[in-house]
Amino acid sequence: MPLVLTRPAVRHRAQTALLFHALSDETRVAVLQLLRDGERCVCELQVELDAAQSRLSFHLKVLRDAGLLLHRKEGRWSYYAIATERLAEAHDLLVNLRPAVIAGRARLPLVASCCG
Amino acid sequence: MPLVLTRPAVRHRAQTALLFHALSDETRVAVLQLLRDGERCVCELQVELDAAQSRLSFHLKVLRDAGLLLHRKEGRWSYYAIATERLAEAHDLLVNLRPAVIAGRARLPLVASCCG
DNA sequence: TTGACATATCAACTTTTGTTGGTGCATTTT
């Protein structure tokens, strides 16, 4: 009866941890910061971040696996960009952690990109 | 000249990684989910999460160190609650990762709790 | 077609995180 954590909460829990794990590393955040201005190929990121190729590749994979990147290949270049949708999901998961309103009715399940 | 990552970006980067690291573990997310409904003492969390005391204590420390928890002691109990302010900061950092607008002027530095 | 480049992936290793069981110290209960 006092099922303390509801089913959606349990579902969200794993998602939240997964997604935020991808955002929990400085190099990866730096990658995203660079991609804010638009698509970049790996070699550009490599120069801009001054990171070893395999290291960068590793971090790109983490971001990719988390669904945070769009990927495109052209010739011998690999281009990455931010997957805005997924970033919005992260946003929603975060908003869902906000404390319930004290007086007033229960918090509604919040949905995509409420701000900006 | 092409200082690819601006100073605020570099500052944000560390903050983002630190804060999101705290959110990158299922147990910790579960703690926050429980605290959405308000303050809890450790022993309550312990039961509700079915977690060993020292394990829970460890995760609470991580959340505390990230500034995400308010802490209060009463008698032999230790009460925790969500630090909403800090959660809002996390929110802002996340919103700051959104890609710049394509046409139109540059993204403004976004501030606290724009939604909900 | 040979050589240089871009990039993914792998294995070995290092570092960081997380778990477990224990100890110590308040505080409360009996």
Added chain:
DNA sequence: AAAATGCACCAACAAAAGTTGATATGTCAA
């Protein structure tokens, strides 16, 4: 005052994440 409770913290260990250098593959350039 003795026993029990709540909780922080520590040390030893386990597991996960990150780094590095090497190798493999595809593509472009000479």
